[in-house]
Amino acid sequence: MTYQFKFDSRTRKLRRMSESTKERITDSDYGTSICTTSSDDESLRSESDRSITYLPVNGGDYFMRDLDASRTTLSPGHCPHCQMLFRKPLVLSCGHSLCSSCCSRLLNVLNGNGGKVSKKTRIRMGVTSLYTKYHRIGFSSSLASTSSSSLSSIASSSIIPIYKTPECPQCGETPKMTAPIPNLELERLLSKGLPNRISEYDNPIYRESDQENFVETIFDSAPIQECSLAVLGAPGVGKTSITRVQYGNEMMICGENAESSGIFIDILDDHRLEENLSKAHGFVLVYAITDRDSLTTAEMLSGMIREHRGDQVPIVLVGSKSDADRRRVVTAYEGQRLARQIGAPFREVSARKNDGINEAFDELLSLIAVGFRFRENREYRRISPTNLEKSSRFLIQ
Numbered sequence: 001m002t003y004q005f006k007f008d009s010r011t012r013k014l015r016r017m018s019e020s021t022k023e024r025i026t027d028s029d030y031g032t033s034i035c036t037t038s039s040d041d042e043s044l045r046s047e048s049d050r051s052i053t054y055l056p057v058n059g060g061d062y063f064m065r066d067l068d069a070s071r072t073t074l075s076p077g078h079c080p081h082c083q084m085l086f087r088k089p090l091v092l093s094c095g096h097s098l099c100s101s102c103c104s105r106l107l108n109v110l111n112g113n114g115g116k117v118s119k120k121t122r123i124r125m126g127v128t129s130l131y132t133k134y135h136r137i138g139f140s141s142s143l144a145s146t147s148s149s150s151l152s153s154i155a156s157s158s159i160i161p162i163y164k165t166p167e168c169p170q171c172g173e174t175p176k177m178t179a180p181i182p183n184l185e186l187e188r189l190l191s192k193g194l195p196n197r198i199s200e201y202d203n204p205i206y207r208e209s210d211q212e213n214f215v216e217t218i219f220d221s222a223p224i225q226e227c228s229l230a231v232l233g234a235p236g237v238g239k240t241s242i243t244r245v246q247y248g249n250e251m252m253i254c255g256e257n258a259e260s261s262g263i264f265i266d267i268l269d270d271h272r273l274e275e276n277l278s279k280a281h282g283f284v285l286v287y288a289i290t291d292r293d294s295l296t297t298a299e300m301l302s303g304m305i306r307e308h309r310g311d312q313v314p315i316v317l318v319g320s321k322s323d324a325d326r327r328r329v330v331t332a333y334e335g336q337r338l339a340r341q342i343g344a345p346f347r348e349v350s351a352r353k354n355d356g357i358n359e360a361f362d363e364l365l366s367l368i369a370v371g372f373r374f375r376e377n378r379e380y381r382r383i384s385p386t387n388l389e390k391s392s393r394f395l396i397q
């Protein structure tokens with residue numbers, strides 16, 4: 001069984017969604033992947049055993065954490081490795097976070113370097129190509145000596161991958177080749193004094209009553225608008241990285257106005273161009289500033305979008321890999337010129353640094369919401385069920 005939740009900004013709590021609300025979303029792409037306790041999904045079963053709660057913090061945001069004290073003694077907002085407040089937190093693929101420096105340290109342990117971080121041996125954790133430099137960092141011998149059989153089998157193959165994340169100290173998820181993502185929301189929460197607010201919820205009396213409400217209350221039946229965003233561009237421009245990073249950015253759900261309707265967001269990043277062209281409510285059109293041909297492709301794609309969907313469909317033009325300025329071959333001016341030509345806002349972004357991506361999606365969503373409002377004369381706020389499923393794994397501890 002899958003429970004679905006929605007944020008209620010009046011009471012600042014997550015509410016189980018009413019049957020009527022659920023029905024409206026089960027037909028969608030994200031279907032049952034919305035939120036937290038799915039007992040028919042093996043990967044989430046362990047989560048369903050736990051008592052996970054959703055706690056509101058500043059300004060209608062909330063965070064999620066495991067309340068079962070017998071399973072974890074770690075304070076929220078604290079790194080499971082160094083047990084200190086997070087510093088520059090990164091999200092691993094399992095959803096748990098680590099300080100950036102702890103991540104380096106653990107990667108170096110994996111590398112048989114005793115956790116000593118030196119400039120020579122430090123493994124880069126950004127969004128980079130997977131198979132690089134392993135000889136220089138002496139990865140093969142250390143990999144073979146690790147206990148995990150999967151690691152040794154990979155080590156014995158001809159190409160040896162570099163792991164970008166260590167084994168998760170929280171849940172034990174195996175090292176991954178996908179890079180961790182900066183957990184900007186957690187960093188933001190911490191900078192807002194999250195630990196003080198957490199202590200309010202550590203009061204057992206508050207907690208029990210809060211949990212009861214949480215399970216039993218049925219949330220309002222405000223209308224929900226589904227919204228698909230397609231990320232399009234030439235191969236290798238960073239579409240997948242942008243989508244992945246944005247999923248991380250969607251950890252929080254903000255609800256300014258409880259009366260307003262919701263927009264459920266689904267990001268389409270696949271190669272079904274025809275389908276995406278006709279289905280999406282808005283487009284993130286990507287070219288890489290390091291690849292001139294990708295600008296031409298973006299221009300061609302914009303023509304296809306306009307041809308299929310007319311002038312009104314919102315597009316945001318994005319110049320990716322802005323961190324790679326030294327390899328730049330497309331100037332920002334050229335990007336702006338194309339954006340003006342196709343009537344779209346323009347932004348240079350970096351998935352590696354998680355820079356500008358949330359802003360680009362925000363811009364696109366606000367354009368789409370204008371369209372929805374115009375058609376239905378309603379206020380909309382932003383909620384992201386696709387990402388809520390993911391964000392349920394973006395635990396603070």
Ligand SMILES: Nc1nc2c(ncn2[C@@H]2O[C@H](COP(=O)(O)OP(=O)(O)OP(=O)(O)O)[C@@H](O)[C@H]2O)c(=O)[nH]1
Pocket residue numbers: 127128129233234235236237238239240241242320321322323324349350351352353
């Ligand atoms: N420097 C830098 N490299 C990036 C960035 N984003 C992605 N890359 C790199 O660009 C390459 C392609 O990234 P993907 O996200 O797979 O690109 P894609 O557009 O999804 O590729 P296809 O699925 O083949 O179309 C990878 O090697 C990434 O590491 C970025 O912001 N900065």
